Amino acid sequence: MNNRRTFLKRISLGAVGLTMFNHKLLAHEDLIKITILHTNDMHSRIEPFSSGKFKGYGGMAQRSSIIEEIRKKEKNVLLFDAGDIFQGTPYFNYYGGEIEFKLMSKMKYDAATLGNHDFDNGLDGLKKQLKHTSFPFLTSNYDFKKTILSNKFKSYTVFEKQGVKIGVFGLGIKLDGLVPKELYKETKYIDPIQVANKVSNKLKNKLNCDLVVCLSHLGLEYQSNKVSDIIVAKKTKNIDLIIGGHTHTFLEKPIIVTNQENKKVIINQVGWGGINIGKIDFIFKQNKTDFDVKKSSIFVKKNKN
């Protein structure tokens, strides 16, 4: 590899290319669009809100129709959830999460992570409902080895769409103090930063993922130094997108944070109760051995705004 020489060449030409790359790039036939749809903290809201300020919003049948419409238009759709699927309406009290999982499977969710309320019926209650899921739960920082849920969850998974590799992993919040011990039993919580660095490095650099997505139920941000999505983004190196939950934050647009290597990390969260669906589109370009000078300037430009 003549990396050093190409770097120098790129730097000298980068600024020149900055103004003229745009439509050239869009006309490029190798562009691949990946559409990521996401929800968080649906809290057993099977039906739309019938009162209050969200009256008329939400509902699984309504969500499904929007997702179906998007699937008709977009080739490469991935659908994720960031946890707290359970608890919040009598549907959960009476059916224990069965209908939530069945409907998510019907909507073809690709992956989800666990929220603290997904432990509300204990490990038994969660295990009992897993048979209704057709998607994996990804959780990298809970160790279930000493529990009845041992081997039920994956740390990460890799999706491939038109050759683009998307690595996805999950992070859960500290259960102690949030969930009674008798519900989560011997589930071990591991420091999310350490785990996130390890798993995202593996996804990006060993499994060569083009995009690394973290499904997180840590919460967006706290007054204290409690670990959050913002902190994970800042203290890691290989995450491109964090889909968050727990704090029920309604973000009008994603937050951009700079990571340990000065790369941008996108963080998004769309409230709760299935009121919104988040949609993030990524446009990918296939790398050529003859590295295009102009495209590197895009990152510089993007990073600055």
Place this chain on the structure above:
Amino acid sequence: MKSILKLFLFLVLFSCSNEHEIVSNSHQLIPVTNSIDSNIVKIISPYKISLEKEMNKVISYSSNDLKKGQPESKLGNFVCDLSLKYADGKANICVFNNGGLRDVILKGNITVKDIFQVMPFENELVIIELNNKEYYTLLEYLTQRGGEPVGGVIITKKKDTIISNYNNYEKVKILTSDYLANGGDNMDFFIGKEQKKLGVKLRDVIIEHCIETDTIKVNLDNRLIIEHE
């Protein structure tokens, strides 16, 4: 100079072995409303029908409207007294908060749904033991707030003193919800205290009481009086 360094970093990073690179991204927030996927409705339907049947079950009859209010209220007295009865002597008094009672029970048939609306939270019953001084802080809180639901106690505030039938007790056992026991609604005096869990949800205790009681009749009995000068 700094930007050149940044540029350098980017170039280094994107020369890695990954086969594709992001050239741009965009986002959209999609509110969920209106159109319906009938396939999903079909799946929900049997659950919905059977749930509604459960929720519409008549479990008791109320001979008057139970609403919340201050300093005491029929709804507050109802929930506190039945909880204390459930605790069966394990606690001296019961304390909840008006904020946690989310609806009213109107005169007439009481359904399961009514109780879910009054108590939508998954709060569980716990008992906390307070010493004499902490107990007085609780009394100050209750009176400063203008009254919150209590049971098993008579509290009177006159000028600067608060009198109650437990003022001279060394320890007072308080029945409350885990939410308040963890300091909810600024009940700071509960924070860090040992909690004895009864392992039952407040809502289930209310539902159980209704099932066992043919006609519910609640009175105001001057259990909490705040005398204004």
